[in-house]
Amino acid sequence: MASRQDDLNKTLVALTSSAFLLPAYQSAMADAPPEFTEIGTRYSKYKEDDISAKKAFGGRSERYDIDVAQFYLLAPVSDDWSVALDVSWEDMSGASPWFVGESIEADDAKVIMSGASIEDTRTEVSVTTRYYFDSGNAGFNYTYSDEDDYESKALSLDGSINSEDGLTTYSAAVSASDDDITPTQGAYPTNTLDATKDVRSAWLGVTQIVSKRALVRFGLSYTYRDGFLTDPYKYLDDxxxxxxxxxxxxxxRYFLEEPNAALHVDYRYFDDDWGIASQTVDVAWVQTFKDTTVSPFIRYYSQDEADFFSNIDYEDTDYFSDDYRLSAFGAFSYGLRLSHEIGNWSINADAERYQTDESWGVYGGEESPGLVEFWRYGVGLNYAFK
Amino acid sequence: MKYLTGLLLAIVLCGCETVQPWERGILSKDEMQWQSNVMESRLRNQVYASKEGSSGGPGAAGGGCGCN
Structure with a gap:
C-alpha cells in the first residue's frame, strides 16, 4: 500500500493546488517530480434539500442541484519540473432565495424563492507548474473559470522550504484574481448589469514533525476583496x-500502528471586518485494510452574523443583507470516504450529509429561514502509467 | 481557540523528537497527508465556501465563482 497510490496522492497534493494552495510537509516526494504520469477522473452530485412550506412563501420549493465532472493530469517534465492540469465542469439548475419577507398572520420571516428558473454551467481550467530543488519546491498556477454570468482569472505563487534537519517546513503563498460579473437577465431584476471584483490573498504556514508518527501544522492567511461583493441576484442585497x-x-495527523489507521484533526478560526467570525473543526479517521481505505469524517462549523444581516430591513442602514450565508448558524456535516486499489487503477467513492440550525451555533443571532442542507456524493477513478 | 492553539503549541515546543530521515516512513504514508483526495477536497472546499460566510485556511484564496 505504500507505493504507487501513496506516490500519486503525495505528488497530487504537491502539484494540483490552485484555489487552495497546499503547503507543508510533503515527504521526500515534495522535493522531486513524480516518477510517472497520472490521470484521474471523477463525477460528483450536489443536491440541496427542498425548502419547506413553513419557511417559504408559495409553498415547498426545490433548491440547487449540481452535477460536477472533474479530470486531472499530472506529468513529470524533467528531473526538476512537473506540470499538472485540472479541469472541472459543473451543470447547475434549481432555485435560490430571492429575498425574505414577513408573514403577517404568523409574524415570522419567510423566503421568497427565485423560482426554478436558474440554469448555469461552469468550466474551470487550472494549470500548475512546479520546480523542485534540494530543500523544497516552488509552484506557479493559473486558473480560469467561466460561467454564463461570471468569469474569473487567478494567478498564484507558492513555495516550501525544509529546515536543514528536515523536521520543519516553512511555506508561503500569494494569489491574485480578477473576476467579472455579468448577471443573466431574466424574469427578476438584478443588482448590477456588469461589475468587477478583485481578490488578493497571502498565506504563511509552518509544518513540524512531532514524532515518528505525528505531524502538526499552523497557518495564517489574509485576504482582501475589493469590488462588487453584493449578490447580484438577491433582491435587497447591498x-x-x-x-x-x-x-x-x-x-x-497521528498514526496508530496497531489498527493501521490515522487520526486527522483540523481547526480554523476566521474573522473579518463585516462582523463575521467562525470556527471549524474537522475530524477524520483513516482506516486501511490491505488495498482498501475506509474513512469516516465529521465536521462542525459555527459562524456569527454579519453586522448588516437581518431578515427584515427595519432600519435605514448603509448596508443590508438577508442572505442566509451571512446569518448566525451552526452546521454539522458527516460522511464516509472509500478507496480501493486494483493494480495500476484506484477507485474511490464518498458521501456527505450537511445539516444546519441556528441553535447549533456558538454565536447567537437571528435565525434565517433560508438555511441550506444538502447531500454530496461522488465516485472517481485514477490510473498510473507505471 | 486559545486552548486549542496552546495545546498544539505545547505539542510542538515540548513534545518534538528528533526523527531521522530513515525514520519518516510512517509520515509519508498516504493516510498521513493533509489531503487524501485532492479532487474531492477541492470540491468540498468550494461547496463550503459557497454556502457559508467564511472561507480559506489551507492556503491563499484563489479565483472565485458565481456559486450561489
Missing part, C-alpha cells in the same frame, strides 16, 4: 465593496 479576512488554522 454589501460593502471591500472585505478584509483573516484565518488562523492548525492541523494534526
Amino acid at each position: 454589501r460593502p465593496d471591500e472585505r478584509k479576512e483573516w484565518t488562523v488554522s492548525a492541523g494534526y
Whole structure:
C-alpha cells in the first residue's frame, strides 16, 4: 500500500493546488517530480434539500442541484519540473432565495424563492507548474473559470522550504484574481448589469514533525476583496465593496500502528471586518485494510452574523443583507470516504450529509429561514502509467 | 481557540523528537497527508465556501465563482 497510490496522492497534493494552495510537509516526494504520469477522473452530485412550506412563501420549493465532472493530469517534465492540469465542469439548475419577507398572520420571516428558473454551467481550467530543488519546491498556477454570468482569472505563487534537519517546513503563498460579473437577465431584476471584483490573498504556514508518527501544522492567511461583493441576484442585497479576512488554522495527523489507521484533526478560526467570525473543526479517521481505505469524517462549523444581516430591513442602514450565508448558524456535516486499489487503477467513492440550525451555533443571532442542507456524493477513478 | 492553539503549541515546543530521515516512513504514508483526495477536497472546499460566510485556511484564496 505504500507505493504507487501513496506516490500519486503525495505528488497530487504537491502539484494540483490552485484555489487552495497546499503547503507543508510533503515527504521526500515534495522535493522531486513524480516518477510517472497520472490521470484521474471523477463525477460528483450536489443536491440541496427542498425548502419547506413553513419557511417559504408559495409553498415547498426545490433548491440547487449540481452535477460536477472533474479530470486531472499530472506529468513529470524533467528531473526538476512537473506540470499538472485540472479541469472541472459543473451543470447547475434549481432555485435560490430571492429575498425574505414577513408573514403577517404568523409574524415570522419567510423566503421568497427565485423560482426554478436558474440554469448555469461552469468550466474551470487550472494549470500548475512546479520546480523542485534540494530543500523544497516552488509552484506557479493559473486558473480560469467561466460561467454564463461570471468569469474569473487567478494567478498564484507558492513555495516550501525544509529546515536543514528536515523536521520543519516553512511555506508561503500569494494569489491574485480578477473576476467579472455579468448577471443573466431574466424574469427578476438584478443588482448590477456588469461589475468587477478583485481578490488578493497571502498565506504563511509552518509544518513540524512531532514524532515518528505525528505531524502538526499552523497557518495564517489574509485576504482582501475589493469590488462588487453584493449578490447580484438577491433582491435587497447591498454589501460593502471591500472585505478584509483573516484565518488562523492548525492541523494534526497521528498514526496508530496497531489498527493501521490515522487520526486527522483540523481547526480554523476566521474573522473579518463585516462582523463575521467562525470556527471549524474537522475530524477524520483513516482506516486501511490491505488495498482498501475506509474513512469516516465529521465536521462542525459555527459562524456569527454579519453586522448588516437581518431578515427584515427595519432600519435605514448603509448596508443590508438577508442572505442566509451571512446569518448566525451552526452546521454539522458527516460522511464516509472509500478507496480501493486494483493494480495500476484506484477507485474511490464518498458521501456527505450537511445539516444546519441556528441553535447549533456558538454565536447567537437571528435565525434565517433560508438555511441550506444538502447531500454530496461522488465516485472517481485514477490510473498510473507505471 | 486559545486552548486549542496552546495545546498544539505545547505539542510542538515540548513534545518534538528528533526523527531521522530513515525514520519518516510512517509520515509519508498516504493516510498521513493533509489531503487524501485532492479532487474531492477541492470540491468540498468550494461547496463550503459557497454556502457559508467564511472561507480559506489551507492556503491563499484563489479565483472565485458565481456559486450561489
